[in-house]
Amino acid sequence: MGNHEGISVYNEIGQLKSVLLHCPGEEIENIVPDYLRRLLFDEIAYLKQACKEHDQFAGILRQEGTEVLYLTELMAEILESQEVRDGFLEDFMDEGPVGTEGIREALREFFSTMSPLEMVRKCIAGVRTEELAAIKPKSLGDMVRNPYPFYLDPIPNLYFQRDPFASIGEGVTLNVMHSKTRNRETLFAKYLFDHHPRFQNIPRWYNRDKSHPIEGGDLLVLSEKIVAVGISERTDAVAIEKMAKSIFNSNEPFDTVLAFDIPKTRAYMHLDTVFTMVDHDKFTIYPGIVSPLDVYSISKGTELKITYEASELSSILKKYLNLPAVDLIPCGNGDVIAASREQWSDGSNTLAISPGKVICYDRNHVTNAALRKHGVEVLEFESYELSRGRGGPRCMSMPLKREKL
Numbered sequence: 357m358g359n360h361e362g363i364s365v366y367n368e369i370g371q372l373k374s375v376l377l378h379c380p381g382e383e384i385e386n387i388v389p390d391y392l393r394r395l396l397f398d399e400i401a402y403l404k405q406a407c408k409e410h411d412q413f414a415g416i417l418r419q420e421g422t423e424v425l426y427l428t429e430l431m432a433e434i435l436e437s438q439e440v441r442d443g444f445l446e447d448f449m450d451e452g453p454v455g456t457e458g459i460r461e462a463l464r465e466f467f468s469t470m471s472p473l474e475m476v477r478k479c480i481a482g483v484r485t486e487e488l489a490a491i492k493p494k495s496l497g498d499m500v501r502n503p504y505p506f507y508l509d510p511i512p513n514l515y516f517q518r519d520p521f522a523s524i525g526e527g528v529t530l531n532v533m534h535s536k537t538r539n540r541e542t543l544f545a546k547y548l549f550d551h552h553p554r555f556q557n558i559p560r561w562y563n564r565d566k567s568h569p570i571e572g573g574d575l576l577v578l579s580e581k582i583v584a585v586g587i588s589e590r591t592d593a594v595a596i597e598k599m600a601k602s603i604f605n606s607n608e609p610f611d612t613v614l615a616f617d618i619p620k621t622r623a624y625m626h627l628d629t630v631f632t633m634v635d636h637d638k639f640t641i642y643p644g645i646v647s648p649l650d651v652y653s654i655s656k657g658t659e660l661k662i663t664y665e666a667s668e669l670s671s672i673l674k675k676y677l678n679l680p681a682v683d684l685i686p687c688g689n690g691d692v693i694a695a696s697r698e699q700w701s702d703g704s705n706t707l708a709i710s711p712g713k714v715i716c717y718d719r720n721h722v723t724n725a726a727l728r729k730h731g732v733e734v735l736e737f738e739s740y741e742l743s744r745g746r747g748g749p750r751c752m753s754m755p756l757k758r759e760k761l
């Protein structure tokens with residue numbers, strides 16, 4: 357396997373060799389106030405500025421020697437095959453869902469003249485009813501008046517590439533998303549791992565045909581043996597156990613899953629919004645989740661051995677990561693108001709480039725200063741618009757390759 361093919365992620369902080377991103381596109385301009393909540397946005401972002409900020413993010417990654425891949429370009433490569441393209445469109449319309457044959461016919465026609473890249477971008481952007489010429493009605497559904505402005509909804513959360521699938525070891529979880537509005541995102545990941553030459557025979561620790569949700573923001577690969585996962589608003593205990601069994605039944609070295617039972621609220625939607633790893637023995641933490649924090653260890657064995665970890669977080673991390681000490685760096689640097697404000701704009705959601713070197717939003721200046729005070733190098737970029745989607749640098753990136761430690 358070439359040095360850039362496949363998946364290899366055995367930690368959160370090893371030199372980041374290859375990462376998958378999606379730069380926000382026209383889907384952001386298809387967000388309207390009526391559907392803001394359902395589309396999981398707290399405000400409507402300004403696309404031009406959001407793209408500028410995302411390009412800054414990609415620029416820092418490249419500067420640090422990371423190979424930056426874009427989902428749209430990888431998808432366009434596989435849609436060069438007419439068979440794959442046709443299959444993708446049918447699946448995409450099934451899951452839209454697009455219920456009537458008249459509209460499906462019109463959409464096939466609409467996409468048929470596009471290049472693969474244009475088609476991928478348009479699928480993500482959404483298709484407004486006004487964009488399709490007259491529908492040749494084939495059913496009652498084609499005839500009744502429908503005020504809803506889209507035949508295919510926009511998929512505005514796709515720039516949070518952390519969530520639809522997750523790299524663990526040399527495999528991935530192909531996720532089931534908690535919300536309907538994000539579930540089609542995992543169809544792109546399915547096609548990527550079914551058809552792209554870079555990702556042949558990648559083991560799947562979870563599959564999107566399951567029923568219980570698990571999202572990538574809840575998964576942290578703390579070491580070659582330990583995976584941390586949030587029991588959160590987005591990920592449930594049944595999915596965690598299924599994933600653990602898959603990984604433990606493989607040849608991967610992982611032998612423990614640490615499940616953190618975090619508050620089920622939008623602000624803390626994933627574990628990585630309140631807890632990320634920044635160095636061998638350093639973590640950011642949002643103080644609001646620390647006590648009480650229930651943590652369960654799920655250990656490999658003929659039967660899963662599930663234990664309630666009675667001690668507090670730093671002891672649990674020292675125990676499972678074999679560390680003499682750990683440094684939990686508080687979001688907001690001990691200031692309760694700054695912590696709450698900066699957690700809301702993803703102050704805890706750092707992306708490590710290498711041990712002790714992370715990328716953060718510049719707006720979280722109190723937390724960034726705390727990280728620096730604790731010896732962490734912080735690379736910053738602007739976020740006036742990207743953070744309106746409620747995600748940070750770690751949310752917007754899925755590592756494909758990291759150096760082992």
Ligand SMILES: NC(=O)NCCC[C@H](N)C(=O)O
Pocket residue numbers: 395396397513516518519538572573574625626628629745746747748750751
């Ligand atoms: N890992 C993450 O925390 N991802 C952020 C996802 C934000 C998106 N608007 C959502 O609500 O799912």
